[in-house]
Amino acid sequence: MTNRRTSNQALRDAVVEAGYSYDQLARAVRAVAAETGDSLLTNKSAVAHWIGGKRPVPRTASYIAEALSRRLGRQVEPADLGLVDSSQAPARLGLRLGPDPVTLLRQLGEADIERRGFITGAAYSVAAAALPLGIEQAAEYQQRATGQRAGHAEIDAVRDMTALFTAIDERHGGQHGRAAVVQYLTSDVARLCRATFATQDYRNAMLGAAAELAYLCGWKAYDAGEHGLAQRYYLQAFQLTREADDRLHEAFILRIMAHNGMDIRQPGHTLELADAALGRVHGQADTCTEALFQVTRARALANAGRRTEATRQLRSAQDLVLRGDEREMPRWAALWGSARACVSSHSAKTMVALGDHSAAERHYAAAARSRPSPEYRRITALTIAAQGREQAAQGHVEQACDTWDRALDMLEGVRSSRGVDAVAGMRRTLRPVLRRGARRAADLDERARTWQLAHA
Numbered sequence: 001m002t003n004r005r006t007s008n009q010a011l012r013d014a015v016v017e018a019g020y021s022y023d024q025l026a027r028a029v030r031a032v033a034a035e036t037g038d039s040l041l042t043n044k045s046a047v048a049h050w051i052g053g054k055r056p057v058p059r060t061a062s063y064i065a066e067a068l069s070r071r072l073g074r075q076v077e078p079a080d081l082g083l084v085d086s087s088q089a090p091a092r093l094g095l096r097l098g099p100d101p102v103t104l105l106r107q108l109g110e111a112d113i114e115r116r117g118f119i120t121g122a123a124y125s126v127a128a129a130a131l132p133l134g135i136e137q138a139a140e141y142q143q144r145a146t147g148q149r150a151g152h153a154e155i156d157a158v159r160d161m162t163a164l165f166t167a168i169d170e171r172h173g174g175q176h177g178r179a180a181v182v183q184y185l186t187s188d189v190a191r192l193c194r195a196t197f198a199t200q201d202y203r204n205a206m207l208g209a210a211a212e213l214a215y216l217c218g219w220k221a222y223d224a225g226e227h228g229l230a231q232r233y234y235l236q237a238f239q240l241t242r243e244a245d246d247r248l249h250e251a252f253i254l255r256i257m258a259h260n261g262m263d264i265r266q267p268g269h270t271l272e273l274a275d276a277a278l279g280r281v282h283g284q285a286d287t288c289t290e291a292l293f294q295v296t297r298a299r300a301l302a303n304a305g306r307r308t309e310a311t312r313q314l315r316s317a318q319d320l321v322l323r324g325d326e327r328e329m330p331r332w333a334a335l336w337g338s339a340r341a342c343v344s345s346h347s348a349k350t351m352v353a354l355g356d357h358s359a360a361e362r363h364y365a366a367a368a369r370s371r372p373s374p375e376y377r378r379i380t381a382l383t384i385a386a387q388g389r390e391q392a393a394q395g396h397v398e399q400a401c402d403t404w405d406r407a408l409d410m411l412e413g414v415r416s417s418r419g420v421d422a423v424a425g426m427r428r429t430l431r432p433v434l435r436r437g438a439r440r441a442a443d444l445d446e447r448a449r450t451w452q453l454a455h456a
Helices: 009-018 022-035 044-051 058-072 101-113 152-172 178-193 200-223 227-243 247-263 270-281 287-303 307-323 339-353 357-370 377-393 397-411 417-434 439-454
Strands: none
Touching: 009 022, 009 044, 009 058, 022 044, 022 058, 101 178, 101 200, 101 227, 152 178, 152 200, 152 377, 178 200, 200 227, 200 247, 227 247, 247 270, 247 287, 270 287, 287 307, 287 339, 307 339, 339 357, 339 377, 357 377, 377 397, 377 417, 397 417, 397 439, 417 439
16 A cells, blocks of 8 residues: 555645745745744745645744744644644744743753754744733742742842843843853742742742843843844743733833844834833833833834824933933843933934934934943944944945944954844945945955954
8 A cells, every 4th residue: 555645734724824825935934944044945846745744844844833923913833734743842932921931931041051953043933922912910820849948138149140141241242151141040040930938029029030131041142143032031031020920020021022023123013012011111110211111112103104103202202211310210121221322222223214314323323422331332332333324324434434443343352143243234335335446445344354254
């Protein structure tokens, strides 16, 4: 008897529901793979084979599921599509809001430390970005106590370590000390989250401290260009803040998730996230902190093409931060530096989305001036590089070269994928000018090339 492979009806149905041709699905899968740096060569013949019953490798299965999730507007798992067995679905690790975020974080961190490809190369999920939306009540989980007792001293220790790791990150780039941060989260901090506390307030404070560290791990993954992994850390940080019953800290993670989607040009659900975040803090936080949320919404509105609303919201954010006192900001917001600098930086990004390069240049310059150096060396360098990009967009190439020289000075020794992208962007912008034989541009391009070689 001849063995015949059973066709994959679940995948066939999903493709039909999505309205994809085989060629369109192949293009969508390649696009998702490209976001992770994977140069997949999928074509319509491969799609036909999958629907015919041939299973792709698990990594490709996760790309297929994400491509269909984006099209269908809901989360679709590889196992739902018959592409893997339910026991073979680790690529979705962290893309759910389960009842035990501590266990999920530990598993996620271990996969990160071991540099397992299914997680370090995971694609950012637009569908998963919607998971926190509409969730109002924390789902209590049964804490599995370790027998260890903990209190304010242990909470302070975790906060101090997070502040130290954050300072190193801001000064030297996300790849310095990254493994140490993740290891600390998965061992010491995960264990402390399961300790016995004298009061519920102490337990909540420890969960909040863990959320700050989980966010830092996500930020480091983002700075390395591992956007799917960063999203997973952010989702579990969000769940920790919910378990800690801290509505304002929870809103801060929603805000970060909105920026994450906009930064990597995946705007799906980012306006809804910004709306949900602002709704939680409006009238409940100090004015500088609320300004951070208002400028996030302004940027999301600009990305959605709602120019008038974006401009109005931006002015409100700028007015708030000027009236506020940064000393009143809660720890989880103040940890990341000046609110005025942050509002200026995101005002610039809002203006970029609105096509106003002159205003964007001014806001980037203001943001760079507002951050002390060398404490915020990486972000200041990236801000100055962005300022030069906006100068070049206005045709001021000589001025842009001078600005980029300053950025390269500050980027020396910084280990950051975003720094690498910024320098590559400088060189792309200079190519047309180089063909005209501009000496200043040639000098800057050579310096940028040398930097790339040293920071590969």
